[in-house]
Amino acid sequence: MKKIRVGFGYDVHQLQAGYDFWLGGIKLAHEKGAVGHSDADVLIHVICDALLGAANMRDIGYHFSDKDPKYKGIDSKILLRDVMKLIREKGYEVGNIDSTICLQIPKVNPHIPEMKKCLAEVMGIDEEDISIKATTTEQLGFVGREEGVSAYCAVLIEKA
Numbered sequence: 001m002k003k004i005r006v007g008f009g010y011d012v013h014q015l016q017a018g019y020d021f022w023l024g025g026i027k028l029a030h031e032k033g034a035v036g037h038s039d040a041d042v043l044i045h046v047i048c049d050a051l052l053g054a055a056n057m058r059d060i061g062y063h064f065s066d067k068d069p070k071y072k073g074i075d076s077k078i079l080l081r082d083v084m085k086l087i088r089e090k091g092y093e094v095g096n097i098d099s100t101i102c103l104q105i106p107k108v109n110p111h112i113p114e115m116k117k118c119l120a121e122v123m124g125i126d127e128e129d130i131s132i133k134a135t136t137t138e139q140l141g142f143v144g145r146e147e148g149v150s151a152y153c154a155v156l157i158e159k160a
């Protein structure tokens, strides 16, 4: 019988001036960028966490410690590629991904096609199986005050 599992991811990064803003594998032009040990790509991080959770393989920080200098400034696409390797070693393939980015500004919608193309290539899956959505938080909370960006992700993985 085919085995289907669900996974979920949530992550937050601060936004500060003087940092690049990597999101969904691409660099956005903005006066603030995301702060982290890695390139702080919050969308990729939640996809990684959702995939690892679905496969019952802990989380991103367990595999790629934020204390390890090896990961300082690392391109999160490299981490995502490694996570795909880990779940495929367990015999899983991605069913579909659904994600939401919480960001007050800038608008994400114009960039979603490029993000999907980039992530599909990194993961070796069909763009049609990746959904990316965005919401402001109506000026409320840390996202609304433009102090941070957060994201949520649900995935299905399956094996024969």
Ligand SMILES: Nc1ccn([C@@H]2O[C@H](COP(=O)(O)O)[C@@H](O)[C@H]2O)c(=O)n1
Residues within 6 Å of the ligand: 102, 103, 104, 105, 106, 107, 108, 109, 110, 134, 135, 136, 137, 138
């Ligand atoms: N950073 C963002 C936030 C939102 N969007 C798009 O705008 C729509 C309206 O946002 P609300 O927070 O008022 O719901 C939202 O549904 C997204 O389509 C965006 O592109 N980038």
Ligand SMILES: C[C@@]1(CO)OP(=O)(O)OP(=O)(O)OC[C@H]1O
Residues within 6 Å of the ligand: 011, 012, 035, 036, 037, 038, 039, 040, 041, 045, 060, 061, 062, 064, 065, 066, 067, 068, 071, 072
């Ligand atoms: C991605 C890693 C890599 O060291 O560092 P951060 O960029 O700080 O991101 P976080 O979401 O805190 O996840 C932990 C780490 O795996």
